[in-house]
Structure formats: structure tokens, C-alpha cells
Amino acid sequence: MNINSEKNSNGARKLLKPYNSAETEDRIYKLWEESGFFAPEAHPPWTDNPNKDKTFSMVLPPPNVTGVLHMGHALTIAIEDIMVRFHRMRGYKTLWIPGTDHAAIATQSRVETEIYKKEGKRRQDLGREELLRRIEEFAKQSHDTIVNQTKKMGASLDWSREAFTLDEKRSLAVRTAFKKMYDQGLIYRGQRVINWDPKGQTTISDDEIVYEERKTKFYTFRYSKDFPISIATTRPETKLGDTAVAVNPNDQRYKKYIGQEYDVDFVGVKLHIKIIADQSVDPEFGTGALGVTPAHSVIDSEIAQRHNLPMIQVINEYARMMVPNPLLKDKKVSEAREIIVETLRKEGLLEKEEEIIHNIALAERTGGVVEPLPKLQWFVNVNKPIKERKNKTLKDLMREPVENSEIEIIPDHFKKTYFHWIDNLRDWCISRQIWYGHRLPVYYCKQAGISNFQFPISKQNQKLKIKNFPPEADPPSAEKLECQPIISIEPIKKCPDCGNELEQDPDTLDTWFSSALWTFSTLGYPEKTKDLETFHPTSVLETGYEILFFWVARMIMMSGFFLGEIPFRTVYLHGTIRDSKGKKMSKSLGNAIDPLDMTAKYGTDAVRMSLVVGTAPGTDSKVDENKIKAYRHFANKIWNISRFVLLQKNAEHTRNDEIILTEEDKTLLDEFSSLAKDITKDIEEFRFYLAGEKIYHYVWHRFADIILEESKGIFAKGSAAEQNSRKWALFKILEDSLKILHPFMPFVTEEIWQLMGKTNLLMVEKWPEQAR
């Protein structure tokens, strides 16, 4: 049954008007999927011996299993499917791998929120096992939705190779990777000041912070009356953890104090402050003297490390105070701030109070105010020379292939952003205190106790010791313990040293750790598979520029380390799709327009075309329903052009050598051929926005408006030879136009192709122009 056409009295098919996308698309997708041509093993009928060197491979950036597809995904699919269909039609062995991302923090916090809303329960009430069960259930559902939506977009993905960042194969890849990096000293556990998200109750990496400008008070004050130097801060409550005041070594005002130590009583808390000199202090800023808070500032902790200062934690994981002063103990930081300022004011210690605009750090996923805290966490060392990689560091491995253009980034100016990011990169904190995700493959002997290991043991790690209120014993070092922790790819239960039970580290890995392996974990790593050999490095990585650091950089890093090769040759970065007000429309924000609503209304082809045409790489774009509508009109135009051409009898089956073309028709075919060449080059060089516009313009304003109109005259008055020539030319141009349009608008073109009575799928027809 096909409501797009009917058989007339002669038995010939007649295309009905207008084109009905809703009726067509699912049927056509099924046809493609069942043909097997989404997989690289099935090559087009016209290439009986696909050249092994001519492969085209790509991974789909795995959507998060947090919900539904948004316009950004639709754009990704549209652009990537254009590339994939184009290469398939040119005879490349073409592979495009689908998958989904478990998106640890995003997914867990989403499910937790839902459970809390419905049942009033928190994660602790459910327990690890039950919460994970609930999350997995949600993820499964979400996954199915996403897969269906992806298919609706017409994506010619090889579903037989579908992967999930948290499935068994990918988990093995992650554990293997972790161990290998640990063994090479690239992963370590250390006590450092990290970004703590009090709302999500987990650490986050530097890249997961977003900054927001807010008005804040900037206070200048002294710790006590007898302290000689004033300091300034926006966060007086952290000053309870000060252990030094740093000044610039060349600052004449403070030179005489350097090296002195003071005991002060600051708002009822006893502090021991040393005056130190450090180059990093800007004498122009504030009072030129900096109160050093090693426990609650990354910068200060680095100063503390240089000067061997003690670290005192005064704020806990719930962003509440942990100091002996009963007025402050357990107070929220904001409350503590007011109390402290009030006290300073009363005692005449507050010297200045001014309003400034200042960036506060928020956790990207939860919106919680990030609290720098000292914590024992796992890190990836980005500065350690790697022996088996010619003593290059992970930073080098990220930088070099882009620097020497082994990897091309489009648009090219993102290279600078990329290098800038690498220059400022610190060690990557990879452990998370959430339950959903890859649990660290680290096992501790229960007898030895789990919580205090820092390893590998180094002098640097030993130096930083926390002193808490109330003071606790110094953490034992792993050296002193008899049973060493074990990193193991396969789960183990008994301690090989003492035979006692082992306990697995409760933390999970940053989602991006598993995503970073994606180009090769999807191809079978750590196994040395044929896929890995054939399709890696992948040809292109197409994604949004906002995850250049999160994902692209880390894939380059991991691929460089584990395989010694680049993960992809070209990075194509698309812009962010915004709503009509120019606001970001994306994953967690909830203002996303469902692309499926648009495809239902206007057809997938129209949505794809509207997302691609006129959208330059790296540039944001707004969703405009009118534009989508316009391309629905275009789909219908193609439909009607086909109706007209198909009405011309006796031409369809005429062969090339049986026809004598008029000079005029030869010119028309030449013109088309040169356009095809042009468009081919545009697609090869990633100018999809231009290629789409060119074919659009030709088909409508040249082929339909001029050539077809002119043909009407020929069919009315021309000689039989002229008519035959023209009919043949029209068929030729129509067929080749359908081929060129196919990557952009796969459904309507395939539908017409099928209604023309073709035996093969348009999807695997030969591209009209083999340029070069």
C-alpha cells in the first residue's frame, strides 16, 4: 500500500499530490534498514570489490540517556548522515557507529530528583543497589526513545555495532585503560583541593564549572588589632582556615614582616599566621597582601605547597562551617559570613567594604555553588613524561597532532582555543562520589582500612596533610600498611597479602573518561579486532564546539596514549542551536524544541535541510519554523518536478546510445555535470551549507523554473528528435539530481526513486560525479 501513488488504467504509476512525508518515512527507513546497507559489509551493487583503503568511518557523539533528542542532536545527525550517505554512494566502505552515553552525574541527579519528588526518598534511603536499579531502568527507557528518534531522523547508522558507554565491552575497555594508566603512573590518588559540588555531593572537574557574574561585597580587614597587615576578601568565612599571609617579595611596605609568625584570635578561633613572600602576589590588588587559605582555594593550596604551610579545613561537604567557635559551627557559609562581618565591624577591624562584580563558580549540572575543599581523590597526571611515548606528556599528545595538522579542526580558529585550554590545563580529577558509572577498579584490604591511602606514594603527596577541627591523627601512608591496594581489571575478593576480604573503592569515574575512549572502545578495544584495524583512526569527528575540551581533546589524548595514533583526521565543529530568543537550547535546560514535532509536521527532509543550509561550522543558529516550512515546500517541489518528468512517456527506458542529443541538451547536461562536480567538492571540503543551497537553487530555479518550462514548448512544437532528446535529458538530470539531493533529503528522493520502478536503492546508487 502506498498512498503516494496509484496505478492508472495503463498500469503505470502515477504520483499523487502533494508529497506525504508522514506516510513515507517509516516505510522507507525500514526498507533501508532491512537492506543491510547501513553496515560496511554490504557494499553497493556496482562495486563488487570495495577498495580496502577507501574507508569512511565515524562515531555518532553518543547522546546522553537523560531524556529525549533535541535540535542539537538533529543537527548532528543531519550533518553526519550527509557525510555518511555521500561516501557510501561513492563506494567507500562506510561505517557510522551509534551509541549512547550513561552521563553519570546528569542521569543520576535526574533520577534522584524524580524519586525525591514522587517518594520523598533520597539516595541513602534506597541504597546503592536499588538506586542503580532505578537508574538503569530509566536509562533503558530513555535509550529506546533516543534510538527511535534517531531512526526518525533518517540516520543510516550501523545498528549492529551499537554501543553504550556503560555496557560490558566498554566497561572492560575502561578498566583496562585505568589500570594501564595507573601502571604508567598517569593516574594517582592524592590529597588535593578539588571542586566540590555540595548540591550533587561529588567532586567535579575544572571543565564542569560554569561561572556566573554576581554582585558581592569585598571586605578589607585585619585578623585582630595587633596583626600588622590588612587583607581583603569576598569570603571572610574561609579566612578561619588561613595559615599565612603572602606578600610580594619586592613590596617595600611589607618587607620587614616577611618570616614573622603571629598567633591571633580571629572571631574566636585561634590562628597561627606566618608572613611569607611569594612572586604570585600582585602588590596592586587589594591591600597587596593575601590571606592564604590552603584548604579552600586551589591557588592558595599551591602557595601552601611551595612554602610548606599547614592546611586547615573549615568548611565541610555540606558547605557548613567546621570550626570550634559554637557561634559558627555548622552554620551555612553564607550565615557564617554575616556573623563574621558583624563581629569585625563591632571590634573595629573592618576597614573597608565595597561592592564588586565577581564570578562565582557553579556546578554545571546541578547549579550548586562550588566549594573548593581538600579531598583524597583520583587524578590523571597530564604533565608526566611517558616512556613508551617518547617521554611525551599527555598534554603533548593532545597538542602535537593538532599543531602539526595531522588533525584538522573546522573551523580552524578553534585551534587557538584548543591550545589555550591545554596551556592552562591542570591534572584531571576523575573520581566522582556518585553511584552511577564505572566504579573504580581499585580494591583495598578491609583490615588495612580504605580511606586514607594516597598512592603512588610521592613526596609531593606526603607534604600535604590536612588538619581538621578537631585535629585528627595524620593519615597513615600506604607504605606503613602491610597490604597494598590493588588495581585489577577483573573483580577480586580476597587480599593476596593477608587473605582477608577486599573492599572496592566506592567512587565512580567521570563520564568523560569512558567517552574519551569512544573511537576505539566502540571498535573492540582492548581486543585487537578487525574493526579496529580497518576503521581506526576514524575519518571525521563531528560534534558541537562546546564539548571541544570535554570530549574532543580527551579522545585525542587517550587515543594517543593507548594506540599511539590519532582518533580522527578531521574535527568538524557545529554551532549551538538556540531558541527563537537566542537562548541556548540544550540537554538539561528544558527549553528544547522537540525535533520530532517538526518532522511530524514538515517531514524529516525539511528539518534536515533547514538545519544544514546556511549554517556555517562553529556558528550558532536559531531554529526558525518558517525555514523548515520552506524546505517542506521544496520537498514537494521535487515531488512535482518528478511527476512532470515521469509524465513524459517513451523516454524512461531509452538508452544513452540510442538517442541523439541536441546541442542544447548537451549544454544542459554539461551544466549539470559541472554543478555536480562543484557540489562534490563542497561536500568533500565540508561546506554542506553551500552544497545544500546550490542543489536547492539549481533544482528549483534552474531545472524547474527554466528548463522544465522551456521543455513544455519543445513537447508542444518540437520535432520528434528534439522531443526525445529533451525527454532523455530531463530524466538524466532528474535522476542525478535525486542522487545529489539524497544525502540531504534521503526520504523524498528514495521514495521517488522507488516509484520510478528502480530495482536498487537510491541509497547505494553511484554518485553522479567522481570528482578528481
Added chain:
RNA sequence: GCGCUCUUAGCUCAGUUGGUUAGAGCGUUCCCCUCACACGGGAAAGGCCGCAGGUUCGAAUCCUACAGAGCGCACCA
């Protein structure tokens, strides 16, 4: 503070390495339901391509300064 991008028709945006009358979609005006298509056809209006210099035979396109918008990173004592 360091760096990046943008500023083109009323609106949203293209313009590939500098080259003839600067393009698309929507919108606007007029005419036409002409035998593929009104999800259509024909015609038209509308742009000193942010501002000021410079390079060039020639610049929306390259260089410099300025103005406005946005973004990234860092800082935020």
C-alpha cells in the same frame, strides 16, 4: 587580564582562495487557480556589506584603529 568570533535587505542568516549588476528563507507590493506543483507561477520594492583609514587595477572579502554584541580561558586575596 589573555584569546576568539560576530556586526551584510524589515527579520534570521549564507557569501569557499579579493574579480563582472551582493545571495537564501520568511516578510512586503502587484498580477496570475496557465494542461507538474497555490506547499505554485510571473514581476517588483528593499542593502554607501558597523565606523574610519590603508593595501590593491579591483575589497563585504586582506591589514590597522575604533565602536557595539557574544563566547572561551584565567583571575576573583
